Every structure is written in structure tokens, then in C-alpha cells.
Amino acid sequence: MNHRFMMLFQKKAKHMLKVFDYYSRIGVQRLRLYKNTKALQSFNRIDLKKNKQLIYIIGCIAMVVVLGGALLLNQVANSSLRAFEIELGGSSLAIVRSQEDFWDALEDAKEQVKQFYEQDVNFTDEIQVKRISADDEMITSHGDIIINIINRLDIKVNSVAIYVDGNEVIQLRDKRTAESVLQELKAPYVNEEENKYTSIDFKEKVELVEIFTKAGVIRSKEDAINYIVKGTDEEKTHEVQKGESTWSIALKYDLSVEDIATANPSINPDKLQIGQKISLIVPKPYISVVTMEYAELVETIAFDTDYESTDSLYTGDRKIIVQGTEGMREVKAYIIKENGVEVGREVLEEIILSEPKTRVIAEGTKPRPKTMATGNFSNPTRGKLSSGFGTRWGRRHEGIDISASSGTDIEAADGGKVSFAGWNGGYGNLVIIDHENGYQTYYAHCKTLLVEEGDRVYKGEKIATVGSTGNSTGPHLHFEVRKDGTPVNPLSFVSY
Template sequence: MVKDKATADAVLQGIKDYYVNMSPGELVKIEVSNSVKLVEKFVNPDEIITAEAAKNLILKGTLELATYKVKQGDTLWTIAKEQNMPLDDLIKANPQLKSENKLALGEVINLKSIKPLLDVTVTKKVTYQEPLAFETQVVKDDTMWKWDQKVKQPGENGTKEVAAQVVYKNGIKVGQEVLSEKVLKEPVTRIVARGTRAEVAFRGSGRFLWPSVGKITSPFGRRGREFHTGIDVAADRGTPIRASNSGTVTFAGRKGSYGNLVIINHGGGFETYYAHASSILVSVGDKVEKGQQIATVGTTGRTTGPHVHFEVRLNGNPQNPLSYLNK
């Protein structure tokens, strides 16, 4: 009960002002969905409350609202457990929280759902900016190898201005209608050049890559009583082994003295072998690009130290890899 009609009118206006000031934007309209009647009656003076108390009662549904001040380490889950209340009820009691997972130290949260005695709907016109995502355009470049690509133009987001009509019920956003959109800054398309140039391997072309960087510890050719069918390139254990040329993996696994072995078919009768790997990163049937990592240097099979045994074969016959590798 309040003392007079003027106080009651001030309370109702204070409630409207409270909800109007809660949200940004230009006021379009405000509605109180409940039927409000002012009635004069005789009451005990002890039953009369102040305008501020009356406003809080209507806004919160109670004169005393149970609250909790957040301390270090608190989460909604720990608070709900400590207060012996369901977590869902605690979440519903705090619609003002921007995140259910982050609480600010000293923040005051409600332990009971606020149930206003009046339902007030505020409609506002708001204007805000949103980013416009850039697109990526891929262009073909026949001067680049097909395993290469290059960003020719970086992408950049644009900006648009949005005008919308937003509806809030008791301070909570319940709906939005976009009225107009205006582009303030056009996004810049990201342009990526992707190579299409294919490579044909042939004797003496020098177009095979070295499978790894290191010193040749055993060349191609006769080695004592044996014939060494490739070259050994020494490198630390775990060093990447890369495909010497693009092609298809035809073998990936353990094979006798080779240890862990990868064989790639490059077409035109050419194959390359990569032996003694500590790990294999491809499978039979995989399409690999020149320079792609396919394994790591190791000591599997018959070997005296970490290195990659590399072979080039033409129609099944071992060739001297140095005739095909980049100098």
C-alpha cells in the first residue's frame, strides 16, 4: 500500500522508466499487459510502504530478494550445490548473466527467480554494426606447380549497419525484426592462386626432390660384393622424409632388410623407394604431392645408423638417383 494516488502514479512511472533504461535504443512504445486499478481504502499506517519499496516489490515480486555475492572459485554449479537448489532454477533466476560459465568476483546473483507483479513490454529501435565476412576466390595459375599455392590478395572483413526493432519483456529480449541494412564497408575478397602445372619425370630432368637433407653415406653402385640399388642419405632420427615427386603410394609397410618402406609410383614407369623409416605417414592408394611428408627417418631393417635409403626405379630397374635429383 502507498499513501496516495500521486505516489502510486510515481511508482508506475518509475517501473516504466526502469525497463526503458535497461536497454539501449530509441523508444518506440511501452505496454503494461496487466490491468492496473488504483483503489482507495483505509489501512493501518504500518501497512503503508515507500514508493521505492513499492517499486521493488512490483519489479521483483518480493520486498526481500535472496542474493549471493560471488567469491573466488565460484561457479553456478558450486553455488547451486552449496545453496541446495537445482542448477536449472539458479540459471533461470539470473537471466541477466551474459555467460553461465563465467562469474565476476563480487557479482551479486539471485537465489530465487524474479517474478515481477507487472509485465512490461518495451519496444525499441536500435542501430548496430556487424562484420561482413570476406569470401575466398581460387584462381588457377599454370606458371606454378600444382602443389604450390600463393595468397595474391589478403581477405578483409567488411562492415554493415543494421537497424532493427527489438522487443524486451521485463528487461529480457524476446524478439527482433530487422528493418534495414546498410553496407558501410565492402569486404575484400581473398584471392588464392593455385598451381596447375604438372610435372613429367624423365632421365636427367633434375626434377626429383631430395627425400631428406643430409650427407650421402653410401652411393649408388657396387659396394663390396653387393650392388647398392640406391643412395643412403644420413639424417637424425625423426627427420621428415618427403615424396621426391607426385604420385600414388603402392606400398607402405615392413619389407625385409628395407625395414619400414614406402614405394611411390610416378607414372611413365618410374617408382621411388624410401626405406628404414621409423614411422610411415601414408597408406597404399594415397595420392601424394611432391614435397609432401610421407615418413620419418629411422633405423628399421638392416642399417648401421639413422638414414633414408632412396631408390629411383625405371620399369623395375634401379637407376642412379643422382641422375634425376636436383643438383
Template structure:
């Protein structure tokens, strides 16, 4: 009996010890600790395990010395506690220690660092929105595709080396600077060098401060610096819109009217077409456009214009005047692997642009690639196009006389410097303007 009693008491004691141990573990798990760094509160954390793991992490990456700046004490249970990850983040930020950040790498090259993974996801979405097709009408995006490989890697770094979402998007869009050297050849002008290298004359001047751009010499080395975007975003979209069909002008010659007098016998009316097209946009440029549906909703009504007796009423060969003064720097034909459908006439910003022949303005405004642009219909299938203007002085539907000022030279749209891009089209087909202008 005596031995059995001792065993019984031992069992009770072990049970009590186990119970006390469980209570201690439970208390440890449910303890709350208020943590300070440099005597400033950085948060309350639940459980000694979470606290110890944060301290061990800091000790492992930054050394034991930084632990002296930390203190903690037990506090009453509260709902206002933070996660282990948040506590470590707050401590590292307060003590200016390295923290877990995210390195965004494009084709293996680190471009930017951000504080959290959510920022990375917002950057990807932001890049898509940045290049959202800037065309009129209703747009339905079919697909987005970033052609480059983008990875995100968690690393340790200082927060001061990270950027916010907007700055990260801008840096990726701006791209990196590519430096090259161009050797001047016979026949080169600073204008054609700028065009061939897709930079502006002002950019050349900035990176070559000793260069006299008006007196370049054969064999001279010119530094070319331009930006290359880190990513190319391809967007495929359907665009539907109601588009204007410009009315044409029928001209009647009245020999009884004084030379130069014109009268509108019947007013013209623009037509309307419902158009659906599939477009492919690469960054800011529409690189493909296929018309899926072109339905005429309202037919245009021709204007009837009575003109006084005048020989130069219709456009014929050699019937155009030169639209602006300046030097022809780029001719009609293939350039950089694609067709250049007009000629470029270099001139200072603000130089007047004149109508090459009389006709009706069928477009006056912003046109993709052309910037501020004017298109004139001259009848007999002829149209002229005037691109990259700084200002436009006419409006769509207005009748313009040959030699009348219509715009001013500029560098809007896809342009590398101030010039007039001038086109002649016959029945919609681009012609060499130098065969027509005097």
C-alpha cells in the first residue's frame, strides 16, 4: 500500500507540472509586448515567439549592436497589435536598417526597387494604363502584352533606395540613355543627322556643347544620346466610332464673274460613317490598323462653288506652289526601311505655311504621327497634307486660295526638329511632291 501511494503522488505531481507548463506556453503565446526603437513606440506584437524571431532577424542581418536601441515590455492584451512582419518593417525603418524590398528586373537588369509586392503589381497595371490607346471612339482592349521579361526578387536594401509606383512607371517608360558616336560624311547636314538617328537638333546641341551645328565637317565625330524604353507594351484593341466623310466641292466656272470672285451656289454637308477597326498599338504608336466594318450612315452632299473665270482652277502637273520657304532635308521614298510619303522642308518654328493650291480644307487638327496637321482637297483627285505645324490658322470646311497662309512650321507629333512635312496625294496614292511644286 505504501508503494502504491508514492506512485499515485508522483503521478499527481507530474500532472501538475505538465499543466503548469501548458499554462506557461499558453501565456507565452498570448502575451503582448510593446516595442520601442530609439525610445519611440514602433508597435505592439502578440507572442514572445514573434518578438524573438524579429530580434533574431535583425541580429542576423545587421549585427547584435543594433539590439541595444530596442526595448520591450509586457502589456495588457489589446486588439491594437501588429503582425511580426509589420513590426520588423517598422523597426528597420526607424533604425535606418536594410529592409525587405522588391527588385524589379527587366530582361535580367535591375531597373527599380519598391517597398512591397503590391507596388510591383500596381506598376505592371500602371504600364498598361500608361499606353492605353489614345485614339477617339469607343475602345475595347483585346489583349495587353509586355514583350520584355519582367521578374521581381525580394532582397534586403534601404528604403531610401526605393521609389513609389508613379516614379517607377515613369523611369521604366523613360528608359535608359544610349550613347553612340556619329562620324560626319560628305553631304551630311545637322538636320539629316538628327533625322537618321531619331533625335532632335537641340539634343545634339546639348550633348555636344563645343559643336558649331551650322559648320560641321567631314570626319567630325558627333556624340548621339537618346533614350531607349525598358519595355515595349503591345495593345490590341477594337475601336468603333462615327467618322466624318468630308464633302467634295464641285466647281463651276462663270466667265461673267470678275476674276477671283467665288460664290457658294449650294452648301455642302459632311457625311457620317460608322467604322469598326482593329488596331495594334506599340507603346504610343498605332502600328497596324485593319478596318473591320465601314458602314455609311449618311452620304455627304457636294458643295457647288461658282468661280470667276480663272485659268488655274484645277490642279495639274506643276500646278502647285512651294508651301513654305526652307531647305528640303528629306525626300520622297524609302527611309529607315519604311516609305517616306512626302518631303521635309526644314525651317524655323513659326515660318508661314501656304496652301500649295486652292481647295477645301477637309482636316485641321491633331493627327497621329503628323501632330498639328492640315489636309486640303483640291478636286480632280488631288489632296495635299501639311504636318508637324506649331499653329493652324484654318478650319475644316473652309475654302482656301492658292498661296493663302494656313499654318506655321513647328515640331509637333513624331518630329525630330522644326520642319514642314508636305505630301501630295492623287486618288489617295502618295506622289513625289518635287514633281509638282515649282
């Protein structure tokens, strides 16, 4: 019987007792009223007394019946709520109606472990039983009891642990499974027909050690391989939203674009799709596969570079006066790779086929005019990066946005000539500087313009203030860098 129902029934019984008591008192009061009237003076006093006693007797009988029923129901309710809590080390393992329910589940758990591990198990933890009251919703199901037993009871089995450089990494059911896991790690290289490896080994010292451990920590073969390759069980993903790019996602999670690419080898980081789920966990494998293969290669030899000073060029300017030429060589070597990436070579023989020719670069020493470009850009304003370069909201964002307070100074990122200063549609108030070296910079949504078209400006000169003109949702600087008219990522030149 449901605990809540019994509580409600007992409450109703108490209410009925109050009702009977109330009407008994009303009856007595009415008899007393009639006793004081003239119409009742002729009644026999003995009959009046008998009627009064009769009402009291009826009321008392009703009270006894209801009270007895309530007590009986309470006893039945307490009986139906009787249960046992099974504890392990002071922590609850299950709640059952009878202890037999737990011991039956325990035997089933033993059988499951025995079938899975093909061996007997030992139970070393002490089980405690405590009598409690519990409704049906609190009772642990047979299946959940088995799961709790396997996960929390100290069931110990013989297993094999994989040790890496002396540290236990993972446990498997037997040596055969552990050896199979290690073979699977090498399989991608063993099965490659194109490459003839002279050796395939592990970078780390890998050992198999037989141990006696808890059954709950034993892993399946597939789970073990995934854990060793990734270096963690953690799963963390991001669903690509409209307007996001690999760069913006990496920035959001304090990762690099290379990290995103490494974590998602099957995904093109330059072509993310809305709704696509990408992993944010950069693999850090516990075991690295080292291969060595013999190769005969013809390679280029990089040329050296020499520098010469000249007063015919401005300081900071350079000019190639002798073009360098790469040389060629034939190499016989053992190529060493870790997880498929070359990390070193053991050269056996090298034959030079042609010598490289040194490149000569002239460096200017003549003082540079203040308004002439230095070739390096500085940050155009103070503030925080609020939007990056690339696709945003389904459209290409050709610069970066730097949020700042209205009126904040905007400075020329480098010296040059102002080729435009005025209103330009969605840009609002816009300044364009031609740095006369193939680069132009754009400064948009300005509040005030402090230069005019045709002015020459030097690097760091104040040219405008931050505003929210044009297509803008708040004060910020939209900053663009263009190379020969084509927008390029400003973060390749400035830092925010």
C-alpha cells in the first residue's frame, strides 16, 4: 500500500473522530435546552437521563470504532513501509523490502562477473543491513542492485595492467586482451603496404603486469585503445553556430587553430558547417608508436643569406641584390617518425648534386621620413577584440572589431598618405591610409575625423576617435588591413 495513501487515510480518520465528538456535544446541548423548556417539564426525568446516556454511548462506540480502524490502518501502513537499507562502508548500496532481494541480486552479480572474467571473484568489503521505513518509490530495482554491487562492492579479480614508463595506465581482463590492444596501436603502420618499416616500436617503456584489482575498473578493448590514444576519458564538444569560424571557436575555449585541427583530423577547419559538432579535446597519447624506415631521397639544399648595408635605401628597407638558388643532394637515411610524424633522421650517406647559391640582401641606412611606412603595424587603439576576421553571421567579415569607449583615440597603424576621410555608407565615418608599400588600412565607425584626404601621417599619429557611426551596434573600431586591395587578417600584424 502506498505510503502517501496511508498518510491521507489516517488524516481522514482523525477528522471523522473530531466530527463524531462535535455532534455528540451538540446532541447533549440540545437535550439540556429542551430540559429547560415548559414543553419538556412533563417528560420523565428517567427517560431524559437514559436518552442522554444513550447518545454518549453511541458517540463513544463510534470513537472506539474509528480509533481502532485508524490504529489498524496505521499498523498495516507501517508493515507495508518496512524495508532494509544495505550499506557498504557507511554508504547506501540498496533499499529492499526483504533481505533475500539483496542476496539474490548479489548472487546474480557474482554470476555475471564470473561469466565475464571466466574466473571466481573475492568479496572483501563488509556489508551492513539496517531496518528502515520506505515507500515503493525508494526501493532499488533488481537490475540497479546488480549494477551498484559491481560498481561499488570490492569485487577483485585477476587482470593485466598496462604500465607506461613505470606508471599504471589501464587494466584489462587478461594478457591476451592487453597484447591485442598493443597490436592495434601498431596496426596502422603494420598494414601500410607502401612503407617498408625496418622497425615498429613504442617510444615509452611498455610493460604488462598481472594484478589483482577491482572489477569495476577493467576496461573493454575498444575503450582501452581510445583512452590510450586520447590520453583521457573526457568528452568535450562544441556545436558550430552561425557566424562562427575555427578561429573564433579556438579563441572562445583558449585553444589554437592547430589544436582544433589536431582534435578533429577528419574535419576541414576552413569549411565548418552550422550544427557540426567538433571535439575540443586535444589528444595527448599515453603511448607513441615510433617507426623507422629506410629511404633514398633527392632533396633541396636551402641557400644561405648575407646582408650588406647601403645608404641608397631608407632604414628598415631591404632589397635583394643577388637571388639565392637552392642546391640538390641525394640522401640515404633511416627516417624516424612518431605517430606518423617525422621527428628525426639517421643519415647513412649524402651526395651533393649541386651547391646552393647564397642570397645577398641590401639593408638601408638612410634616415626615413617620419610619415613613411615602417613596414610594421602597431595597434590602432586601446580596447578588447570583440569580433575576428572571417565568416560572421553568414557573411564575410573583412576586418576585426575592437570594442572601446566612445571618444577613445584612434592612431595610424603605420605611416602613409590619407587616401580617404569621410562618410562611406555602412562604414560610417571612415579613414583609409595608403602606406605606399602595397598595404592599406581602414578605420571605420569613427565618431570624429581628425585628418583629411591627402594628409600625410606618421605611425602613432591621432587620426580619429572611436564612435558608432554607420552600421554599428555600439562604439567600436572596425579595422581592416588590405594587401593590394585584398582584405587580409589584421591579427597577422597586430595583437589583441
